[in-house]
Amino acid sequence: MQAVLFDLDGTLVDTAPDLGYALNLQRERHGLDFLPDATIRPYASHGSRGLLEIGFGLLPTDAHFEAMRTEYLDLYTQVMTRQPVLFDGMAEALQAIEQRGLRWGIVTNKPRRFTMPMVAHMGLDVRAGAVISGDDAPQPKPSPQTLLLACERMNIDPQTVLYIGDAERDIQAGQAAGMKTLVALFGYLASTDNPQAWGADGCIQQPQDLLAYL
Template sequence: MQAVLFDLDGTLVDTAPDLGYALNLQRARHGLPFLPDDTIRPHASHGSRGLLAIGFGLEPTDSDFDAMRHEYLSLYTEVMTRQPVLFDGMAETLADIEQRGLRWGIVTNKPRRFTLPMIEHMGLSSRASAVVSGDDAPLPKPSPQTLLLACEHMQIDPASILYVGDAERDVQAGKAAGMTTLVALFGYLSDTDKPQEWCADGYILQPQELLAYL
């Protein structure tokens, strides 16, 4: 392995508190009470689609979905750097990867207008060898396009890259790209998720466990 690529939300960075706070601000706007963080957290990896489903029971086919999504994203823009933090053990894991002379990067379905300000705020932009967002390629994950774009940026063969994510689409994209895939079980998995059925190459309960695959 020459490099590690991470999904962002729910794998590298714990963004659920800010994603949930924006949703609750939106619910308050519409006369609804705040939802508990534990209710929102399992849906945080599924972006605005998943959040609007748990917050308002909305699906993309609903007539007011686009307007509500626009409102949600506007609110999230205001609070997205409120308290994002690396998951416990991730700072040490990144340092270990760098000490081994390996590189790491980020491939996320999060739009670039959110991804770049966040990692800049967290001081990660100068350390990541590649940062690819969901709108940097025609198709986001589960398509392998964004992962392959990261490979081009890093000039590393996909077979020499470990991809870590917390959603089934991460495993699907990683396998389609020809990478070794790990499921971050510490991420935003819901009760209905069945990660053992995703056919990943491994499963980790904490970030440091990925080092064994290097």
């Protein structure tokens, strides 16, 4: 292995509190009560589509979906740096990766207008070998395009890369790119998810488990 690439939301950074806060602000605007964090958390990796589904029962085929999506994203823009934090143990894992002489980067489906301010706010932009957002390539995950773009930016062979994510599309993208893959079980998995069936090379319960795998 020459490098480790991470999904962002639900793998590298715990962003669920801010994603959920924006959703609850939107629910409040529409006369609805706040949802508990535990209700929202499993949907945090599924972007605005998943959040609007749990928050309002909306699907992309609904007439008001795009207007509600725009409203949600505007609210999230205002609160996205409220309290994003690395998952417990992730700071130590990143430090250990760097001490081993390996490189690391971020590949997320999050749009660049949200990714870059957050990563910069957390001081990760100066450490990551590449930060690739969902709109940096024609197709986001589960397409491998953004993962391959990260390898191109870092000048590394995809077959020497380990990709870690908390959603099935992360594993599908990593496999399509020819990478080794791990499922972050500490991420935003729903009770209906079956990560053992996704075909990853392994699953980790906490960030430190990554080091044992390496």
